[in-house]
Amino acid sequence: MTLRLTNSLTRRSAPFEPLQAGQVSMYCCGVTVYDLCHLGHARSYIAWDVLRRYLLWSGYQVTFVQNYTDIDDKILNRAAKEGSSMEVVSERNIDAFVADMAALNILPADRMPRATQSLDAIRDLIGELQAKGAAYGADGDVYFAVMKHAGYGKLSGRDLSEQQQNADGRVSGLEEARKQHPFDFALWKGAKPGEPSFPSPWGPGRPGWHIECSAMVRQELGDTIDLHLGGADLIFPHHENEIAQSEAATGKPLARWWLHNGMVNVGGEKMSKSLGNFTTIRALLESGTSAMTLRLFVLQAHYRKPLDFTQEALAAAATGWKGLNAALQLAAQLVTGAAGDGPDGPSNSLAEARLRFAAAMDDDLNTSAALAALFELAKPLRSLANRSERGDAQAASEAKALQAEARLLLELASVLGLKPEAESGPEGGATGPNAAEIAAQIAARQAAKAAKNYGEADRIRASLLDQGIELIDKPGGLTDWLRS
Secondary structure, three states: OOOEEEEOOOOEEEEOOOOEOOEEEEEEOOOEOOOOOEHHHHHHHHHHHHHHHHHHHOOOEEEEEEOEEOOOHHHHHHHHHHOOOHHHHHHHHHHHHHHHHHHOOOOOOOEOOEHHHOHHHHHHHHHHHHHOOOEEEEOOEEEEOHHHOOOOOOOOOOOHHHOOOOOOOOOOHHHHHOOOOOOOEEEEEEOOOOOOOEOOOOOOEEEOHHHHHHHHHHHHHOOOEEEEEEEHHHHHHHHHHHHHHHHHHHOOOOEEEEEEEOOEEEOOEEOOOOOOOOOEHHHHHHOOOOHHHHHHHHHOOOOOOOEEEOHHHHHHHHHHHHHHHHHHHHHHHHHHOOOOOOOOOOOHHHHHHHHHHHHHHHEOOOHHHHHHHHHHHHHHHHHHHHHHHOOOOOHHHHHHHHHHHHHHHHHHHHHOOOOOOOOOOOOOOOOOOOHHHHHHHHHHHHHHHHOOOHHHHHHHHHHHHHOOEEEEEEHHHEEEEEEO
């Protein structure tokens, strides 16, 4: 089979083909770093991490870029409330983001540009739009003229004549008065007293939200990319505005594929702070939910569908993970001690298991069906683990016959980002760094390697080895670990 994905732009499922054979460019809208990441972020970033892992497993070379929005009204409001600064709030929440993603075993992006470090690209893009008559200045602000872009609304399916005012989503009444059309949105905002600002041809100020992503996509990946990713809440206005401004500037499609994940509901209601049902990743993990339980919970639903978060659903995921985790733990032990002396090759049943898994993933990332294939593959290992725990003397002698199953189980679980996890506490009482700390070190090592700082990458590996953690580099840039 061939990977088929549902394109939000065409509203159809179709075989995925990248612009360049064997190479995939992906951009995911990142966080506005004013607060800790919540369950909605976990749902989105786990989904796109699995897509990336599957593409790597399928043999593609993948370049994955995710941005930080580190200048925004929300950040400035938080800084004012705290009596701190935009930089302090941003850095604190960037550090928290890195730690939370590592805890969930989400691979770090190849590059993570920040809006404040991409100002030249932002100003250049705004200048091009103004030169082409698609943008205009007004008292130090610059706005995009939506009526100049004939395709506006093609992603969201909205008609300009039906739009409501404040389509920007982040504008004030004073800004509305400066616009030529109610639906025009800000590309550059003139400086306000007491707020940080940056120089520009239009006077001091700061970029609008939408132009940041357009500029960073082009800066990092070029005019047209393969996959643009994000939550369904970003379709309008953010992604619609990205398309309009990017394509007005370049005359080329911004992205060939637009993928959007469904929202998270809590007890049937949309998760929001105003309803008091807002849950951060940090709070959930600190409450005793394991990272892999949370990951399994997210993967049980199709990425495009709403995800209903309830304690009952989370408890069911914990039960499912307990059985799968027992199989994965035993599989890791069997593979570590195999020394290459297991069965010569995969059996027909294992080849069929691999095909079932791939067929599920090729079907628009049907992770629910992929998990079913994983659980089926895990059955004999789980049974053996249970027998060993009960003291069955024959279990040890039968382990060698399951080495091939163990290898395949670990391989396919890794595609979904699932890995063995100690059950009691973060590491089951084991000494040394816990899973989150190890994941953070692996992320730091991958970042060092991406920057060609191989000395630092080797230092991190050696440091972990001194603490009893052996890193195992796998094809596709993936890294697993074992505790000695």
